[in-house]
Amino acid sequence: MSLADVFATARAESRAALVGYLPAGFPTVSGSKGYLRSMIDSGCDLLEIGLPFSDPVIDGPTIQAAAEQALSAGFRVRDLFDVVSSVADAGGRAVVMTYWNPVLRYGVDAFARDLAAAGGLGMITPDLIPDEADDWMAASEAHGLDRIFLVAPSSTSERIAMTARASSGFLYATAVMGVTGARDVVSSEAPELVARVREHTSIPVGVGLGVRSGAQAAEIAGFADGVIVGSAFVSAVAEGDSAVRALAADLAKGVRSAAAAV
Amino acid sequence: MGQFSPTPHDPDARGHFGPWGGRFVPEALIAAVDELATEYDKARVDPDFVNEFQRLLKDFAGRPSLLTEAPKFAEHAGTRVFLKREDLNHTGSHKINNVLGQALLTKRMGKKRVIAETGAGQHGVATATACALLGLDCVVYMGEVDTERQALNVARMRLLGAEVIPVKSGSRTLKDAINEALRDWVTNVDETHYLLGTAAGPHPFPLLVRDFHRIIGIEAREQILEKAGRLPDAVVACVGGGSNAIGIFHGFIDDADVRLIGVEPGGSGLDSGSHGATLTAGTPGSLHGAMSYVMQDEDGQITEAHSISAGLDYPGVGPEHSHLKDIGRAEYFPVTDAEAMEAFALLSRTEGIIPAIESSHALAGALKLGPSLGQDGLLVVNLSGRGDKDMDTAVKYFGLADGGQA
Numbered sequence: 001m002s003l004a005d006v007f008a009t010a011r012a013e014s015r016a017a018l019v020g021y022l023p024a025g026f027p028t029v030s031g032s033k034g035y036l037r038s039m040i041d042s043g044c045d046l047l048e049i050g051l052p053f054s055d056p057v058i059d060g061p062t063i064q065a066a067a068e069q070a071l072s073a074g075f076r077v078r079d080l081f082d083v084v085s086s087v088a089d090a091g092g093r094a095v096v097m098t099y100w101n102p103v104l105r106y107g108v109d110a111f112a113r114d115l116a117a118a119g120g121l122g123m124i125t126p127d128l129i130p131d132e133a134d135d136w137m138a139a140s141e142a143h144g145l146d147r148i149f150l151v152a153p154s155s156t157s158e159r160i161a162m163t164a165r166a167s168s169g170f171l172y173a174t175a176v177m178g179v180t181g182a183r184d185v186v187s188s189e190a191p192e193l194v195a196r197v198r199e200h201t202s203i204p205v206g207v208g209l210g211v212r213s214g215a216q217a218a219e220i221a222g223f224a225d226g227v228i229v230g231s232a233f234v235s236a237v238a239e240g241d242s243a244v245r246a247l248a249a250d251l252a253k254g255v256r257s258a259a260a261a262v
Numbered sequence: 263m264g265q266f267s268p269t270p271h272d273p274d275a276r277g278h279f280g281p282w283g284g285r286f287v288p289e290a291l292i293a294a295v296d297e298l299a300t301e302y303d304k305a306r307v308d309p310d311f312v313n314e315f316q317r318l319l320k321d322f323a324g325r326p327s328l329l330t331e332a333p334k335f336a337e338h339a340g341t342r343v344f345l346k347r348e349d350l351n352h353t354g355s356h357k358i359n360n361v362l363g364q365a366l367l368t369k370r371m372g373k374k375r376v377i378a379e380t381g382a383g384q385h386g387v388a389t390a391t392a393c394a395l396l397g398l399d400c401v402v403y404m405g406e407v408d409t410e411r412q413a414l415n416v417a418r419m420r421l422l423g424a425e426v427i428p429v430k431s432g433s434r435t436l437k438d439a440i441n442e443a444l445r446d447w448v449t450n451v452d453e454t455h456y457l458l459g460t461a462a463g464p465h466p467f468p469l470l471v472r473d474f475h476r477i478i479g480i481e482a483r484e485q486i487l488e489k490a491g492r493l494p495d496a497v498v499a500c501v502g503g504g505s506n507a508i509g510i511f512h513g514f515i516d517d518a519d520v521r522l523i524g525v526e527p528g529g530s531g532l533d534s535g536s537h538g539a540t541l542t543a544g545t546p547g548s549l550h551g552a553m554s555y556v557m558q559d560e561d562g563q564i565t566e567a568h569s570i571s572a573g574l575d576y577p578g579v580g581p582e583h584s585h586l587k588d589i590g591r592a593e594y595f596p597v598t599d600a601e602a603m604e605a606f607a608l609l610s611r612t613e614g615i616i617p618a619i620e621s622s623h624a625l626a627g628a629l630k631l632g633p634s635l636g637q638d639g640l641l642v643v644n645l646s647g648r649g650d651k652d653m654d655t656a657v658k659y660f661g662l663a664d665g666g667q668a
Binding site: 054058061076100103104105127128129131151153155156159163174177179 | 276284285286287288289290291292293294431432437438441444445448449450451452545546547548549550551556558560561562563564565
């Protein structure tokens, strides 16, 4: 199943897809496999597996701390592919979200090759813009991976159009200007940004940054194709597996309780 | 040739110096760096901007800075040595050149809030100073470790009206202060300018920071021709992020016979793994918005730099230095903490000038290089800052409080 299928299935059910994020290796490599499995079982349509990085400049305190914990527990980049494999083996669909430097260091083509071999479907690149992505464009083509670039409320129409053209699978719309982290209310900038994106592309649009409850997920599902939840899952891990499952179930209910966007 | 004239060494339109530089930042920041690039392109050819900048350099910062011959220090170097006295600028280092330029740009863009990172505190103090002068709100991010080893500079910034935020994440030093400043910027970008302190980061920062510091090299070239009657054999500067070095290098970059030499922080020695010699021992990567040499492990995790000098304690370096290294126009080598501290004490004792520990790396580089040039050789060393801020370190290092002698 490809990313296009994930969103097509959700759309056919008149709902948004639920995308859940967790860093690989958090709290440990085997621990992250277990929690990701719980997220699949409890209603996540797609898993976004983070690669812990030493300098996570667009992450807030929750994900920063998780990355630090994973790295001090000895996480290595090769563990990422192991975690991706475990998700694929469990019947889940996974993309990787990573800062660019670890990919550069591994080798862009080698990283794409190993991600595809592990059963990963694509990569979200928060600090790589299409303008700098020639190597990744080639590697993703060669290995059949989707490229998920980001757009922001500050993006111009020209950049939204260009970024949409460079993307495949879905486009990641950051709901607010800021770093990752759960917030109480859905940004008013999000619906406007998604509307601007839709003027340029028919590619599915996922909205992330700040979502933590079923009610917020329902609100976003009213105008977007995917609801992306990160920091809230990281926080739930601290409370244990039942909290992770309960959060996923609440969010899964949320994405089903709004009329589909398109 | 004016300070803001385009040079054959400028990056391409997207900020690439060869394969280096560019923009490796979140899309959310692209509008801001585009706005900055557009504003700078206008400002650099706007006589009002250029005149106001030059007026502030002269009447506020105290430029031109002197070029001082250091004959007694030179006896130890075995060659003739002149010092470009950036330590005499207001706030005590070259940093004031860049902050005045960027603060003026901030006002042109109609922004009212400035954020900055600082390591040793020199850039933070300079930024707080420019913001006080020009009526801008100022927030400075500083690694918690650095706030402890540079407590006096924290006090100076607060006295100047800036808010200093200790950064408790990661290694709690300069790189983490930059991370936190970037997080603030992406959140508050509408009203905020990130006044980056070195010639690194996403385009256009490496270009404009360099241009604001080109005055160092322009002055030094005129002064050495007047005082020595010829160009130097080499220009020597310390390199952390590399802003003072790129500023003085550019005055001589088209003089093919003048060697450009960057001295990196060798910490406890390269073999110890405890150093900050990014160009000597690093590998290509992207950090804080640009492709450059970085210090990283085999997984691409950024490693911590170590230097006795907080201002050189950075695992990245400006992209133009990576380019100058690759094309062979500049040379880079490290000196250890011990060599830098020896040069620190030597200049103090022989010439009555207490240099910053950062600048002491350049002096130590001159001591190494001098004998190969001989008595007929001629060196210009960029004395990028003064050492008052480093007295705590010196007291501990030399045991000065216990009657010790450097």
